[in-house]
Amino acid sequence: MNDFSHLEDFLGDFQLDVLKEVGNIGAGHAATALSTLLDKPIDMLVPKVRMLPFEEICESVGGAETVVLAIFLRVEGDAPGNMFFILDLVAAKNMLRDLVGLSISDHEEYSELELSALNEIGNILAGSYLSSLADFTNLNMQPTVPALAIDMAGAILSYGLLQFGQMGDQALLIDTKFLEGENEVQGHFFLIPDPESFGKIFSALGVVSP
């Protein structure tokens, strides 16, 4: 049995590359789904796979106090974990305008319809991400019903770090950024597998730990 309390020792360069590929496949499908949904090209950056201190995870979306819109869902099944789709508020409004064709109000509140549409976007993205991962790994991975929150990034993300919290002050996450045309980063897709899931993902893919 591997000692997962020192994940960074357990993960060699090859293992990280495998995880990056896992992120590539999942996020690639999600980007395609998003493109279809919005009827415009959505690009993604090559996923980053990183072991990061908790504080830095919040920094990557602008700091613990930055207000973001997040769709969270728990991954259940063979390789459980947490998944976040994080948008800055401007990007979220833009996305709604493109998707629903509604004239979106400038004020910060979101209507029921807008929230529901965003939830559905999260649902579709997470579903396509996970189903491609499940095909690729032959692991059973099911998303829970998504939940949406508009709040401080620290408050939102810390919730996804609890499983790692029992083992240290860092977490491994697969971070994919989405871009829309010339625009800046539109959103982040974080997949944070539970510590126990790495072994299962690797053995499903026939990868041996170093």
Place this chain on the structure above:
Amino acid sequence: MTQENIIKVGMADLNVARQTEVLKTTGLGSCVGVTLYDSRSKVAGMAHVMLPSSEIAREGSLNIAKYADTAIPELIKRMEQLGANINKLEAKLAGGAQMFAFAGNNDTMRIGPRNVESCKEMLNRYKIPILAEDTGANYGRTIEFYSETGVLVIRSVQLGVKEM
């Protein structure tokens, strides 16, 4: 308030302050901000508690600031070193939210309320009274604790600023 006066408390971190210093922790979700204060010596302490009990810890070297049952004793110890009297300490609590509502029955989903319960249990063990609390609900909080006055300022996205 000048920037120099602010002492940042990170996630799963704790610190102490006195005189004109201000303790601050940002983005509390299910985590709980515990503050302790001795109004006579004006010694203040803050912990950003992430998990209820160190019994579940599987860390190589335990971060005692992370768990309610280890953070509070450590905070008291650090405050006593600065001249606080344990019999004079008073507590305030903020955080412990449930950021996401789920139909799931996973125990992790209830981590906010469990953190709050565990903090209260520890404070009770040391006979430290809880003067005020702003816990639960479903929103994030940023808190600042003024060692000069013992006032706790709580900011949230939805509800703005309040003092207690």
